[in-house]
Amino acid sequence: MLRRGRPVGPEFVESAPVCMAFGAEVAAPPAAVYRELAECVEDWPDWFGPLVAVARTPEGRQVRLRGGGQFWETVLVAEPATRYAYRTDRTNAPGMTALVEDWLLVPAGGATRVRWTVATDGTAVYRAVVRAARPAIGRSFRDAMRALDRRLTLPES
Template structure:
């Protein structure tokens, strides 16, 4: 049976404060060998290449205010960039989505220099009904594995480009 595409619907317009106040806040961190500038460029500027290193992302393109992203399973997001502080912080908010139940979503990527490369941190802050919040908390280990796999794949990709 073919999946029906859900129509995008607007989400609550939250700001960066939501990163601290969201009902669900998941934070993942990983040290890699790539330099912060290269990592930041991949995150914030090379949008169309996200599917090459983040398996959950099927397509991504820049828009006038942010990005249009399609994930595996058919979920789509239209996002607005809230913070673009190269090479250390990139924050975006989902303005519309086809994901059921989601009410608000902000994601933050931080990149900090280390002696051997970069420390990459991803914060996923969301709001939705209680069942969705519970599901996301249960899925935390899987999201952590997806994050680690994506960032390690990005690190290998950046090493090849040098």
């Protein structure tokens, strides 16, 4: 069953009942990281393990997760080499009422400091489950950043 999310904006990361931020460094410059995030969306499953498929839509993208989760997202912010944020408009995730993901890219020498913020709201059970999943979400992010780093820095064969 699909549920509609509240049409929150990027400022939701400041007021969400559940907000988690994760950081990592990628050796590639911000423009290369941004290209993978915003322009090569179909390739996300190659480096972000929980994803099975990502497809472009007129508003943004449709994401399918391992285990059957699906999200239809609208891009809220697309600032090349700087920031990429989107919200979930529809999902089959039980209990979720709002979700924004915000990727901030900060130059760090020739590398990029990546900060991923997940801001969400939902039923009390949903919020509890998301909070309990924080360590696993953080691990998935760190694994994804290592895979993205390899993807962007290894020479092509």
